[in-house]
Amino acid sequence: MSATSNGHGAANPEAGAPDLLRLATAGSVDDGKSTLIGRLLFDSKLVFEDQLEHVTETSKRRGDGYVNLALLTDGLRAEREQGITIDVAYRYFATPKRRFIIADTPGHEQYTRNMVTGASTADLSVVLIDARNGVTSQSRRHASISSLLGIHHLVVCVNKMDLVDWDESVFKSVKADFQNVAEKLEVPDITFIPISALNGDNVVDLSEAAPWYPGPALLDHLERVDVSRDRNLVDGRFPVQYVIRPMSDSHHDYRGYAGQVASGVFRPGEEVVVLPSGKRTHIAAIDTFDGEAKAAFPPMSVTLLLEDDVAVSRGDMIAHADAAPEATRALRATVCWMDDAPLRAGAKLAVKLATKSVRAVVEDVCCRLDVETLDHDDDADELGLNDMGTVELRLSSPLVADPYVTNRGTGSFILIDESTNHTVGAGMVA
Amino acid sequence: MNYKLDELRQLEAEGIHIMREVAAELERPVLLFSGGKDSIVLLRLAEKAFRPGRFPFPLMHIDTGHNFPEVIDYRDRRVAELGEELIVASVQESIDQGRVKEETGPRASRNQLQTTTLLDGIEKHGFDAAFGGARRDEERARAKERIFSFRDDFGQWDPKEQRPELWNIYNGRVRKGEHVRVFPISNWTELDVWSYIQAEELEVPSIYFAHEREVFRRDGMLLAASDFVALQEGEKTFTASVRYRTVGDMAVTGGVESTAASIDEVVGEIAATRITERGETRADDRASEAAMEDRKRVGYF
Structure with a gap:
């Protein structure tokens, strides 16, 4: 096919x-x-x-x-x-x-x-x-x-x-x-x-x-x-990257939501939900430069056209209506720390997950993982350069995420230090 | 349905994703378009990423002035066809303004000079992201470069201070004056590029196909006879059937002897070749073991 x-x-x-x-x-x-x-x-x-x-x-x-x-x-x-x-x-x-x-x-x-x-x-x-x-x-x-x-x-x-x-x-x-x-x-x-x-x-x-x-x-x-x-072809997840709105004479009413399918298979006619707003609608068409597609699956980059005029912007997630993930203001994740200065509770960072960036504060460094044995050190209260461990984050606005084990695309994120713009950590949602 | 994409379509999907990330997260991107095969692929990816809308960025050509006329013809035709904006930043102007000094001697080229013109162009227009068609298979230093490659406000690349790049999540954050170079076809090989041009039926400049040309032999390469290069003692011009594997400064870009006159024949030759693209056709990369790394550090493409 x-x-x-x-x-x-x-x-x-x-x-x-x-x-x-x-x-x-x-x-x-x-x-x-x-x-x-x-x-x-x-x-x-x-x-x-x-x-x-x-x-x-x-x-x-x-x-x-x-x-x-x-x-x-x-x-x-x-x-x-x-x-x-x-x-x-x-x-x-x-x-x-x-x-x-x-x-x-x-x-x-x-x-x-x-x-x-x-x-x-x-x-x-x-x-x-x-x-x-x-x-x-x-x-x-x-x-x-x-x-x-x-x-x-x-x-x-x-x-x-x-x-x-x-x-x-x-x-x-x-x-x-x-x-x-x-x-x-x-x-x-x-x-x-x-x-x-x-x-x-x-x-x-x-x-x-x-x-x-x-x-x-x-x-x-x-x-x-x-x-x-290995791919997840069950749970439909489509992080919206970019809104295509030509506003030209030939495409006056065109409003397409461009992105790369993270998981699942999308088909025209299916009911979807836009997150975090929770608005429901149906897929009108799956548009590509080469014409309309009958299905979109990972890792295809496509443009979704929706039946109803619902508000959708970059950072939103379009998901299958029957198995949608929850938006959350708290994340528990395994983090690999990549900066010279250690990560401690109280640190303020930016989180970029799929196409959405939010601010986060580290509530707790719960444990450090011995990467050799996978044993937990529950007394640890910081992660140094090249350490991995479990961290709890509180988010400035809701993020739509899945556990990493079921969905690599919507369960992974990077941490950015906003004072230096460096990527200082990588996280996997627990 | 098996819901599988073949290798080329996976690379295409990745390239489209990268372009859309840049368009969404950076304020003023530009796409560097040379008329060469790699940037021709970038233009097709941009069409796939943004049509039926317009490209959310202009195109910029760093014009060495040492051009193959066929490439400039092609460039102008393609830009008109797309209906997008083209900025030409000219090395000649950089020379006239005293920003750079023309190299002298028989092996003079404008390759190094392009860096200044490029950085001036980026600064003048306030670009914070520049798409380039570089591929990691081209050269050993490139193999270690990120897809989003950070440049400081001097345009410099620091290979040891690169931002970690994980999954398909890119960090394009820059401060004023800094920019990112973004390489959507990082993971493509030369053969992928040609296979894609074939699959998409893309037009390329005629110099990529075998043609008769007045050439001379230097450093084991066949260079085109032109106003931009003076023959040295012992060098004689002759007519040969050649095609080009890269498009660059005419004074240092070598052709390969070939009779491949169609895209299918070119793909066949590339699949069978035993010499890398840069090794065969770029005198500038033969200069030293770390030639590319050194040029990249100061802001080259």
């Missing part, structure tokens, strides 16, 4: 067009994460000749002794000098089956905020574990953050298997240890793959070095994993 009624320019996935998988990679500095990504790009033939030439030259100059594929992804001058990845970098590669966006996030402890950032847009998370070291606090943290950010698919790559002679018992013991950790997580799909990123074993092709491992290779798994069911 195409997304629009007009054939020209319409989406047509049934014709076999590739879809998109967004993944986040995490790993400690020495786990070989950059090497793995370099390997994926290289072995899927997506490294260009001039890039390879550049990497080869730089490796030689640094005295690496091999073509250091990690250099493909280390973008900024400081990183190349220090030899570590210091920020979220986005990488792109494609196979005939799928296109991939990798949010490559640093593994070093002080960069939790970047890991949260990378995970926020990902469907799947790749955790790297050095076979020689086994499950570390670092890998536990990565798994927890993936789980907290609502990622349903985890791939645990047990890397550097060549350095433990491809010993199956090493792989099995890492797997058992990780499964123990994972019992506390809410990740329904965990896959374990033994690899050597440096040599490319089990990355794109299955390795002969591990006859005991039946597969799949990492890329094969990434091509097949089904993430379409």
Whole structure:
């Protein structure tokens, strides 16, 4: 089914067009994460000749002794000098089956905020574990953050298997240890793959070095994993971004509510409610540049035309009338704090949730989360840089929100310090 | 119904969302339009985001004066077709006013000079947001840049002080004098851009298709013979069938030997290419390992 009624320019996935998988990679500095990504790009033939030439030259100059594929992804001058990845970098590669966006996030402890950032847009998370070291606090943290950010698919790559002679018992013991950790997580799909990123074993092709491992290779798994069911197609949520009112002769009475569907499926004729006002009306049409659409679903950007002349503006939410969320002046949320100065009760911040911004005061910092164990420290009264914890906010005006676990689009927000305009935190509605 | 969007339509939906966020949250945005393929895609996304209304921003072309005439023809035709406003900020004027000094020597270009013209244009019109067609797959420094990229009141980018960017929630808050550069096609690759142009049947300037041109070889690239560049000793012009992968200052933008005369053939060639767009066609990026990062820091596109 195409997304629009007009054939020209319409989406047509049934014709076999590739879809998109967004993944986040995490790993400690020495786990070989950059090497793995370099390997994926290289072995899927997506490294260009001039890039390879550049990497080869730089490796030689640094005295690496091999073509250091990690250099493909280390973008900024400081990183190349220090030899570590210091920020979220986005990488792109494609196979005939799928296109991939990798949010490559640093593994070093002080960069939790970047890991949260990378995970926020990902469907799947790749955790790297050095076979020689086994499950570390670092890998536990990565798994927890993936789980907290609502990622349903985890791939645990047990890397550097060549350095433990491809010993199956090493792989099995890492797997058992990780499964123990994972019992506390809410990740329904965990896959374990033994690899050597440096040599490319089990990355794109299955390795002969591990006859005991039946597969799949990492890329094969990434091509097949089904993430379409992770979306919420039940609860209709449409945050209004922008009102289109041409007031031109040809479109004198046109009044369209533009936005991106956050969840659910909208169809013409359906009854909807505008929040927070609570006014009810019906969808007259779903308009797009390519013509009217028969349905709108995430992540489509469309324009809704309503049957009645109700007041709607940016920041409002149009929802299915039969299952609408409540507007609230109080939010309880898991917050990742990203500013140098700690977050304490009494702090005044701006909250931006979907398309609505309101002021908020922190009523209480309820607890701090040990991101490694997911244990709560209920005595905590502040969140420092890179801390995560539960916070209660009182809002200056009502917000329409859903719990993050049921709705990523209407359950996530950012916190902005209005004196500096910096983004200082990220929150997930409890 | 399976309620799935293919990859291109997902990227399109993201781009439209980004544009509408800017239109809603910033006071005076502008869209940087060069006539190149990436900004051609931006214009289509703007149509999809705001029609049947008008664009809530003007377009601005930073005109180096070293143009391919085909691109200027195309620019004017496209702007007229859209019925939107175009501002031309001219590097020549910046030179005439003494704001910048023309580079000299055989490898002189107006690429660096554009930064001053761009920042002056942004300041003169009081723009607080500028849409650009930059993509993260282009270059390593770009791979780390946010979709909403904050610039201070000197137009500078500080890669270490970037605002965290999560989900699809953007922070475009600026004070007077500051602005954000916004890149709605950050997540697109060169192949995505061409595939989209193909799917949308968009017109592009003719220089993107193979044509016969008087060229000469320099630094392994085929540069067009023009008034803007002087031949050095040993360089000879010859006629070749070339097409361009990027549109830039004519003096430093290389063509690639090609016979791809249609959009389908261009998409086929791009899918099979083994060299990056910038590596193949931009002399300015070959200058040093961190050439792009350095230019971006001071306010380049």
